[in-house]
Amino acid sequence: MSTQGRGTGDSIAAVADVAQMAYLARLFRFFGRTQCEGRSAVYAGLSAVVAEEPEVLGLLLRAPAEQRRPSLLFAAVNHLLRERRDHPLAAYYPIHGGAKPFDDGAPAAFRDFCRQHRDGLAELLAHRTTQTNEVRRCFALRMGLARVAAAWPGPLALLEIGASAGLNLRFDAYGYRVGDRQTRPEDGSPVVLSTTVRGDGPVDAVFRRPPHVPYRLGADLDPVDIADPEAARWLEAFIWPEQVAELRTLRAAIDVARRNPQPLVRADAVRDTARLIAEVPGRAPVVVFTASLLTYLDAEARSRFAAQLATAARDRPVAWLFTEGPGLLAGTNVITPLADPLRTTGELYAVGVSLRDAHSHHDELLALADPYLQWLAPARSPHDDFTWLASS
Ligand SMILES: C[S@@+](CC[C@H](N)C(=O)[O-])C[C@H]1O[C@@H](n2cnc3c(N)ncnc32)[C@H](O)[C@@H]1O
Structure with missing residues (x-):
């Protein structure tokens, strides 16, 4: 040159x-x-x-x-x-x-x-890359699993895509607190997650006994191996200066995961989701959980991810359970009753479920929530458009 x-x-x-x-x-x-x-x-x-x-x-x-x-x-x-x-x-x-x-x-x-x-x-x-794992999002997972179990009773398989360190896969080891209601954590687990509720929609789903989930897998472009102390320290570095309680909770959840590690694989939501679903042994419905994944995908990648779910649902029932920005759901074929400005906002998350099998497709918005699940507004009915939340 x-x-x-x-x-x-x-x-x-x-x-x-x-x-x-x-x-x-x-x-x-x-x-x-x-x-x-x-x-x-x-x-x-x-x-x-x-x-x-x-x-x-x-x-x-x-x-x-x-x-x-x-x-x-x-x-x-x-x-x-x-x-x-x-x-x-x-x-x-x-x-x-x-x-x-x-x-x-x-x-x-x-x-x-x-x-x-x-x-x-x-x-x-x-x-290094951005790496967070917010276990409080298990509130969304618990709500969603209860809804899937109502539609499809029996054991379920769970695949979290964008699982980070896979801490959400141990959702049933944690205790959950809303106001003065609390479930007890599994023996030996010190993790109790708490959130506040907005509105008067029901939160019972959080406290219902979760379905049997014998198969669990986390997938991430950049999975975090919490057995590696340096990787765990990097995850902790994303806790904010004032979040003393969150740091304590994250450390406790890491301990839980170290005692009972869940399988994690490196995979791309856009290319590998249908394959990962097909590889789940047996015929149980597969719940694909995503929490704050869509923000990492551009519009085309989001549609391709949704297309993978639709393809997989031709062969076995697939529920996509999500807590994601409503604005990012556009192009994923998920229909919500939200109207503007809630439909396009990125400031809060939509907690919902999209149930599909070879013959049917049903979408339901279960709640709106703070992106970190610090508050949760459960739907008052399956068709709730949440205008009450926007105006409150
Ligand atoms: C904000 S973190 C959320 C982690 C976890 N779901 C939670 O709620 O705490 C998003 C995760 O998505 C992963 N990710 C980003 N793009 C991805 C892709 N195309 N396929 C799989 N994982 C991806 C990131 O590596 C990161 O671990």
């Missing part, structure tokens, strides 16, 4: 980087406003700081384009901070023993930490 050619290439790359930095700055501001407000004062404050800080933003350019997200940068910082609790930044992270409210010292501490650990952060950002 000529010198002149290299110069042109370099300047094109530089222009692309400037555009990326502007995009990332907007992304951090958006993240701070829409995801962190009311949930994390530390990340809300730091998002605004990072948006104005080219040196820190530039670190994210080390990550592959599809991984350049605020959560990845914050997780990388959190991961290193865990081992350096004497740094002033740790004082703002309750999960690392800190108790200081976000103040004028926090931005300086964050900048200093990023400067001191530039190489370590760059290394993590270049090679």
Whole structure:
């Protein structure tokens, strides 16, 4: 390549980087406003700081384009901070023993930490991917399994696609609490998940005895092996600074999974779902659970995933049980009674089930919920359009 050619290439790359930095700055501001407000004062404050800080933003350019997200940068910082609790930044992270409210010292501490650990952060950002496993989403799984069991009594097979570390596969080892109602966890499990309920729809399904699920498999593009302590630590790095209880729950769920590991395979939702369903032994209906998977798939990939489910349902009953953004269900053939703005929103999740076999197809919206299942609004009837929730 000529010198002149290299110069042109370099300047094109530089222009692309400037555009990326502007995009990332907007992304951090958006993240701070829409995801962190009311949930994390530390990340809300730091998002605004990072948006104005080219040196820190530039670190994210080390990550592959599809991984350049605020959560990845914050997780990388959190991961290193865990081992350096004497740094002033740790004082703002309750999960690392800190108790200081976000103040004028926090931005300086964050900048200093990023400067001191530039190489370590760059290394993590270049090679690690976003990885979370929110076991509270088992509330959606429990509701959905109860609905599937009502339609198809008998044993069920469970396949979670986008399973991360597979912690949701142990849904029946955990206790569940809503208000003063609680199921007891399996003997020896310290995990009790809790959520709050909005509206007056019934939550009984959560507390019903779950169906027998003798076959369980988790599949993920990038499965997390929680037997590997470093992989478990990386999963923990996605817990937010104030989420002390969530960290405790995640660690307890990891312990449960280590005592009774569930099989996990590397697979792609878009290419492998029909094959994984066909490989389930026996004739039991297969429940395919996805929780926060669709956000990783573009529109075409979402339709291809749905087509895999439809193909598999020609040979055996398949229930797709989901907790996903309603706006992302477009193109998946799932019909919900939601009207705009709920139909297209990405701010909450639709919990629902799509039951199919060779002769029938039935979709039902069971609840709307916070994406992390911190609250749950059960449907008041199978045709509930949730206008009451939008106006409450
Ligand atoms: C937000 S996490 C949710 C994990 C888990 N379902 C939960 O609720 O905690 C999404 C997971 O989907 C996985 N994923 C993304 N694209 C995928 C694909 N095409 N096929 C399979 N898994 C995928 C990611 O690796 C990640 O583990």
